[in-house]
Amino acid sequence: MMSRRFVTMLTVCVSQWWATSLPAQTVLGPEGPRNPEQKQPPNRIFHYELTVTPAAEPSPPLKYSLYPRWNELTPGNSVPMWYRALSRIQTSNTHFQAFGENQERWFTDPWDALPVDEIRSFLNIWSSDLENAQKATYREDTDWDLRLRDLRGPETIAILLEEFQNARQLAYVLALRIRLNLLERNYDAVLADMRICFRLAHDVAEPETLINDLIGMAIIANTEENIQHFIDTPGSPNLYWALAAMPSPMIDLRPAMQAEMSLPVRLFPWLKDPEAVDRTPAQWHQVLHDTMQQVAYYADELPGLNPSETGIDIALLALVARGYPTAKRQLIEAGHAPQDVEALAVGQVVGLHQQHVYQQMWQNFEAASILPYQQAQRRFDQLEQGLQRELECSEVIPMVSVLLPSVRHVSYAGMRREVSHAILMTIEAIRMHMAVNEGRLPASLDEISIVPVPNNPVTNVPFSYELKDDTALIDSPFPYYHQQYRISVDAN
Template sequence: MTETLVSCAVLIASAFVSQSPRAQPETLIRLTVDATPAPRPALKYMLLPEIKEMTQGNPIPNYLKCILDEEATGTNEPLNRLGLKQVDRAARMDKPDWQILPKLKTDGVGLLLPDLQKMRQLASELNDRFRGEVALRRFDDANVTAKTMFALARHMGEHPTLIGDLVAIAIATVAIGPFEEMLGQPGCPNYYWALTALPHPFVTLDRGLEGERVFVSAELRDLDDTNPMTSAQLRKLIAHLDTIREIQRNEKKTGEWLADRAKDEKNLTAARARLREQGLRADRLALFSPYQVLLLEAKMDYEIQRDEEMKLVYLPTWEAVARLKDYPRPKEQPLFNSFLSALYKVRLAQGRLEQRIALLRHVEAVRLHAATHGGKAPAKLSDVTVPLPVDPFSGKAFRYEVIDGVAHIRGTPPEGQENVAVYNLHYEIIIRK
């Protein structure tokens, strides 16, 4: 049985002590498990659909058809058994394509994404089925649902937006809840090697990052770096920018921002020099109005800042998170500052999922060890004979101890998140007698 307890209370060291230290908030996940060896063959139970299960096709429209069929009934009832079987089939199609690249290139930040909520709805209904199968100890059926949910998350990760990546991470996290419950059921197979076989990272950010680059290009497609722009063209562009920028209470509108800077000839000379360094021809720049020059410089500043932050995402989690957290933003707000993505928060979410999966590998490693050591948890992690992943947030081994026969595995929170419960994961593992 699994109990998830989020505790933010004061730790009372003794009922008779008037002063006591405040406990670090944590998310406690308590599991009572069997001492279970790896299945034979070792990869009998996988957590993503295998090629032998796959069919040709695009899963995305098939997922959405399931929701549309449900909505067509007008009853607001969850998908029935046959409807969820259709989701299972969609999850086993081999070529996910969200088919929104043309709109991504034209709609920019105004791109509508109603499909994302529908995918979360599917995940919720699958989650209910998963929990029911676990409660009845129908492990083979539960394994099918686990594959469907994790495949759904992976397909969601193919969405060319960071919002899509965050939904993918959320769906995978939802799937982990009933999966943990399954590990606590008597007779549950050991999933150490199945967890080890999962892609790493489970949800990549590659497509979302590429999409972010396209978003702003779509919004600035009318900013010409080849020919002089007319006054009418500039007015139209400035008006468009004012509709999409997040105008802060004391922030000037685009036209005012440009007017202030256009008064400073030294500023304009420096802007032209910087643009020449980026490859724009001097004879063309000489024909551009001050506003066009300043807008081109602002676009260049945005692209530089964007890539300086974006390149850090590809580092290992413990390095990426630390560097993104402390990455300096310009003191003076650039014109296109509002286009910059919250990459630190996205990378934190990705790291949380990776940490959770890594912790579950540890749980299953404890079960493996106990199966050959009289039902006892390893005294220390070095006693475990299978490879163990490092904590994504620290780059070091997870914290581990055994107290009165109960194993405790703790994740290390990233800097700045020490007092946030969801970043203080604590697995308490009791070996069932």
Template sequence: MRCRWSLFALAVVLVGAPAVHAQPPIEPKDGKYVVELAVDAVGPARPALKHRLLPDPRDLQPGNQIQAFYKCFFEQNKLFHAKESTDKQQKWNTAPLKDLATDKELVNYGGGAVKQAFYAARLDAVNWELTHQARVEGVELLLPDVQQMRMLTTVMKVRARGEIARGEFGAALQTLQAQFALARTFNEHPTLIGHLVGIALGMVAATELEEFVQQPGAPNLFWALTDLPRPLIDLRKGHEGERRLVGKEYDVLRKAVPVSEPELSARIKMLDTINGLGDGKTSTPSVWCAKQAQDKGAVAAATTRLTEAGHKADALAKLSPLQVILMDDFLQYENELDDNMKWTNVPFWRAPADFGTQKHPGAFGTLLPVYKKVTLARVRLEQLVAQLTVVEAVRAHAAENGGQLPTTLDAVKLPLPVDPVSGKSFVYEVKENRATIRGTPPPGQEQWPTSNRVYEITVRK
């Protein structure tokens, strides 16, 4: 898969998928996914971080997690690729949990591959060793290992579900630690597609916790969830990677120094190739550039923008109309790249509603990432983790109050997270011994079940 095409495709998958399943599929109800949780009243363990969702830092050893995770696939073709094996994985990952408790095939499922993942998760460094290659190859960068990591988390998900079904909570947490650690490695990936994959893997691990907390005797994971990095994937490395995806061959467009027509044409043809990886609906960059270069008004406007950006008027006068158009278009691309990037690490609720949705129609316009969809995917994971944290806080309150649910979240003594979509407290209601916790859907997604996950909690007596 090429980097740019993969980003378009994965954004659609992650933002538009019907649901994230770590249990039998949930049917939407009134535009929501309603998850019913029957739980025990249990407070956090002592010491507070007895249970973790990432390996204990005291257990870390020197080494690169990425190389160690790669080794999970050595001599494991049957586990990851054989149809019989993958069909079983699909069945186990959607079967009711009670059906897995006595399945002997699930004991130590994944064998050496998962054992190697446990080892990889406990190394202290993450280096994808892609930075230079991304700079050289740009949007032509191939990322075959990204899909492989998705296969690995599927195998670990099977194993975790079996352990949860059997009530082996310590073993399940070890498997979940490896899953979250694998997802977290993508925080260091130098592409936004890598970040999207990390978010997807984090969603798989987080939704498994919905089943974990429901099991009789399950420990409370409030502090384990609170201790997870927020956000799990911060998008910083991917942002910087986007700057590298347009190669050094376009550096000539940053200076008002004459470039020959053949050289400019070669650069534009490269854009034609890249544009072929997009939606295919817009005219090619070469057609657009030729048309703009013949439009005196367009050339004059481009010259004005370049002058305002600091280029000397006498230097611009020596350039061909085609170079002026291309320089201006590249400048607009870089400006829009920064205008989008500046918002993605601001809290979601502070970003403008139209953030990441505007693209200029020029030759470089198709290179702009789908920032809005990337940040929507990230905030969905943040919201899920925060909601689960509130669930565990409710369990803790019930443990201290004879199994009674808190009447309001203000009654909970633990430090509750806010809803990362709204920046406010989660909506909480109690009716007939059932508590409901729901977040605010992002604007425009009020009727999207994937953005409306609701927990209905009852406490076992």
């Protein structure tokens, strides 16, 4: 069974191949290829309103934790215990279907209207699964043993990731138990389940794929939403130091980015070194034909695509005719002797050039990702402008031009999580300040001296803060994820 994500990605590749007569109709951005006539995605604004009570600094400071401490870990691999916890978490399971049917109501009903007995009855069904998740949380090691870097050819995209999708369902069950325990002010139980969620997010993101990273970040986002509810609960303890002590970053995106950008070479091994094998012109034609045939097979649901031998031959002829002049010119510009390039088979010229384009694009984007966020985004913008020109005339096999925007999109998602984490720490610093200032909100973030207030990770300066009519406003603009918090003091 084929991974839907990769089928979609390859479908886009073939779509771009078929659109070569209209290259200017496609431009790139952080959300992927789009038509310039389409409007940019809206800059969504997320509003949050919290009513808080003062919360003093814990004593000792690390009294509470949101992630297992080193001295709490036990020998062993967490993965077998995760598999046990996930074994029944499937949408086909009768009990879990009941969760799906009631999920929206259980998570959105007012606190005083929650069907407590109904929720507790549902959670009791999963007690053994949640116990296994608890054990996984405190294991020393995490090894899924997928060996993704060893996969080549079609098996590269044939791997199933169902267990990781099911991890999100496990996180929803944990979130429901957190909601119930918050209602009962059982803070120790709440924090214990948050530790499970954060360790689950970390472990799910261990395999080097962007989809795993995105699933992990989705679990983190859900758990951070519950931290907001925690902070909003009267009398809740302060989590400033618990948040500060969490791994940073919780999910390292670079291994998955490197794996994603190596996908063309792993899927089509000839791209690694086109000169490693001495091929005849007919053999080069066959290499390009087989490459296109594979892509056509993966995207066989694309309307108008004819994956027959004749259809592929016609398309390949058109693509090579379009790409060969540019490939020849750029190989000469790269230092190849003109007479040597002229002597090469047409297919070899195209193949060598595709390998050159791939290496340049991949390494430029990976280098940009190493930079601090704002510098990286400026570099990404410059590279994408150049990539647009490559799309129009250079890349006969447009795998990289599809992968790069998805890599950038995940980098946005990673930074969103860092911003959300810093905002939560800022709010807890505010509550700590209130505890030693007769319950008053600070007039400015500079007024807080009891603990350091984190900067906005995007700008590396403090968040925008304003105190107006006894309400604190925290504003954090971010592309497609603008967050605004209104913080008022619980009058009770």
